Amino acid sequence: MPAMLDDPTSPPIRRPAYKSPLLTYDELLQADIRPRSVTLKDGTKATIIPFTSPSQVPQSLSAILCAELNKEIEKGDTYPMVDQLPLAAFHPYWFSLFGAIMFSGEFESAEQITKLGNDADWEKICLGSFYVKPNYPGRSSHVCNGGFLVTPAARNRGVGKLLGQAYLEWAPKLGYKYSVFNLVYETNVPSLRIWDSLGFERVGRIKGCGNLGSYPDKLVDAIIYGYDFSKNS
Incomplete structure (x- = not known):
């Protein structure tokens, strides 16, 4: 369910300190953003854990997510990138500012995940992630x-959808006022359904934006989504 469009090889954009009344990520984490307990469609209990540093995420766990991203890149239908991302680049790209991972089961903190280390069976318990x-x-x-x-x-x-709901709750607590998803190909119907159902607005369309793997004979349009966090306040 991709929604991103930034260059994984470029340094992350960081918010300037000037004119900023925002708390640090760590302060926000302590005050407002805590592990989120959720229930899947099949009744499975799961937890979405927030992370504020790549150092909190075991390399073997990051490798699972990196491999999944690279499968999507290789397929060529959801992400715009052509070259796969090495783990050394993925780890800071995904978790450099703020990331979250959903795990099957009940957990209480990022520290608990960190302590599990590289010996945990992440393929079984890691369900998804967002930044x-x-x-x-x-x-x-x-x-x-x-x-x-x-x-x-x-x-x-x-x-x-559960990851999307957590995004909508946590992003404004991090101080953001508005969300833009730059690029969602119109052929990615499951992703479109999620963002539409969560109240995102279709604020734009880019004609012929995607030269996708499954559609070699045509260029696919992309949808730009927007969400105003102030409407939830």
């Missing part, structure tokens, strides 16, 4: 975007 980061630099860095992944074992269990 939140600025979509634009400087004076527009209060507008965020997100990237989303759902693992194969979690498909058709409502994981994508």
Whole structure:
């Protein structure tokens, strides 16, 4: 359920300190953003854990998510990138500012996940992930975007929508005022359904934006989604 469009090889956009009344990510985490307990369509209990640093995420766990992103890139239908991303680049790209991972089962903190280390069976318990980061630099860095992944074992269990709900709750607590999803190909029907159902607005269309793997003989349009966080306040 991709929604992102930023260059994984570029340094992440960071919000400027000036004119910012925002708390640090750690302060926000302590005050407002805590692990979110959810229930999948099949009744499975799961937990969405927030992370504020790549160092909190075991490399073997990051490798599972990196492999899933690379499968999507290789398929060529959802993400715009052509070259796959090495783990050394994925780890800071996905978790450099703020990321979240959904796990099967009940957990209480990021520290608990960190302590499980590289010996945990992440393929069984890792269900999906998203990140939140600025979509634009400087004076527009209060507008965020997100990237989303759902693992194969979690498909058709409502994981994508639950991750989207957590994004809508946590992004404004991080101080963002608006969300833009730059690029969702119109052939990615499951993703479109999720964003439409969560109240995102279709604020634009890019004609012929995608030269996709499954559609070699035509260029596919992409939808730009927007969400105003103030409507939830």
